[in-house]
Amino acid sequence: MNNTALKQVWDLPVRLCHWSMAILVPVLWWTAENHEMTYHRYAGFTLLGVLVFRIYWGFFGTHTARFAQFIQSPARVMRYASVVLQGGAPPVFGHNPLGGYSVLLLLGLLLTQVGLGLFAIDVDGFDGGPFADYIAYDAARLMAELHEVCFWLVVAAVALHLLAIIAHRLKGHNLVPAMIHGKAPADHDIPVYPYLQTRFAIGVILAGMLVWAVISASPY
Numbered sequence: 001m002n003n004t005a006l007k008q009v010w011d012l013p014v015r016l017c018h019w020s021m022a023i024l025v026p027v028l029w030w031t032a033e034n035h036e037m038t039y040h041r042y043a044g045f046t047l048l049g050v051l052v053f054r055i056y057w058g059f060f061g062t063h064t065a066r067f068a069q070f071i072q073s074p075a076r077v078m079r080y081a082s083v084v085l086q087g088g089a090p091p092v093f094g095h096n097p098l099g100g101y102s103v104l105l106l107l108g109l110l111l112t113q114v115g116l117g118l119f120a121i122d123v124d125g126f127d128g129g130p131f132a133d134y135i136a137y138d139a140a141r142l143m144a145e146l147h148e149v150c151f152w153l154v155v156a157a158v159a160l161h162l163l164a165i166i167a168h169r170l171k172g173h174n175l176v177p178a179m180i181h182g183k184a185p186a187d188h189d190i191p192v193y194p195y196l197q198t199r200f201a202i203g204v205i206l207a208g209m210l211v212w213a214v215i216s217a218s219p220y
């Protein structure tokens with residue numbers, strides 16, 4: 001099929017994960033700044049679940065959600081980057097070769113941020129992540145300091161992400177609506193994967209179990 005038609009580019013789980021992340025990061029910042037640590041932890045556990053599910057979905061989700069589809073060879077990334085440097089930003093169905101690596105960066109930084117938070121403790125030694133009591137106070141404080149440093153790396157990566165989206169907008173490609181309603185023009189057929197609802201349910205259960213195990217370790 002060669003005519004251009006609207007096809008599903010981002011499935012519902014990808015969009016739900018995306019907008020959950022976009023809401024949870026500011027909530028995590030706000031709750032930390034206002035010492036609402038109970039809500040900070042709840043938001044952090046929720047983000048952990050979202051990240052675990054998104055990683056699972058990167059192997060078992062639909063075509064554009066899969067890491068194998070959007071993590072491309074360095075040669076393709078370089079070719080795409082040189083086109084971008086020459087002033088072009090050709091629209092791609094799914095993540096473009098540069099965007100694929102920025103997805104890895106964002107997910108990796110958020111996962112690191114959650115991981116550090118799990119071991120971090122506040123300066124009084126009273127309020128911390130579920131695993132903070134399993135390590136020495138000084139080590140937990142170091143985790144808290146790294147947690148702060150990593151937060152600013154998250155802020156930088158999100159700023160870069162938003163700048164890239166603005167740059168595409170200036171080139172005439174508005175990527176945001178597709179992340180809302182899920183559809184974008186395609187001139188080729190989109191692979192269909194079977195048992196998506198079952199895969200989705202398994203992912204939710206696995207992510208839920210992992211978060212439950214982490215929360216169960218929490219003394220707070």
Ligand code: HEM
Binds near residue numbers: 095
């Ligand atoms: C803390 C805030 C945010 C984070 C952590 C974040 C993270 C991400 C991630 C991980 C992806 C990859 C989606 C996937 O494959 O799962 C993505 C894609 C995307 N995000 Fe965000 N995002 C944030 C805020 C925003 C905002 C505010 C907008 C729009 C105003 C936005 C628009 C988009 C769009 C359009 C894409 C798809 C890009 C493409 O076509 O390749 N994001 N974002």
Ligand code: HEM
Binds near residue numbers: 119127
């Ligand atoms: C389950 C996950 C998380 C836990 C258990 C956790 C735990 C903590 C703890 C105990 C502190 C206090 C550290 C101190 O007082 O020095 C803290 C601070 C903070 N957290 Fe988290 N956190 C988690 C996830 C996140 C995430 C995902 C973000 C942002 C994306 C974040 C952003 C912050 C910020 C901005 C601070 C304040 C840093 C500072 O100025 O000292 N946290 N967190």
